[in-house]
Amino acid sequence: MDINLTLLDEIFEALGTQIEAEGGERVNIVVCGGSALIALGLVQRVTKDVDVLGTLEEKEGEDL
Secondary structure, eight states, X not given: OOBOHHHHHHXXXXXXXXXXXXXXXXXXXXXXXXHHHHHTTSOOOOBSXXXXXXXXXXXXXXXX
């Protein structure tokens, strides 16, 4: 399946909904590769996957 910006938004919304439904807390993830370029609006091509490197923790007084 080709992932474009619209589908990428849907994927992240669905992930957030699933985490919330399971009682989880907000998670900030680090995305790289083609998905990150699409999300930032730097490219308009499609990709086949979403590469997640890990999570990003907020430090008190810092904005992400």
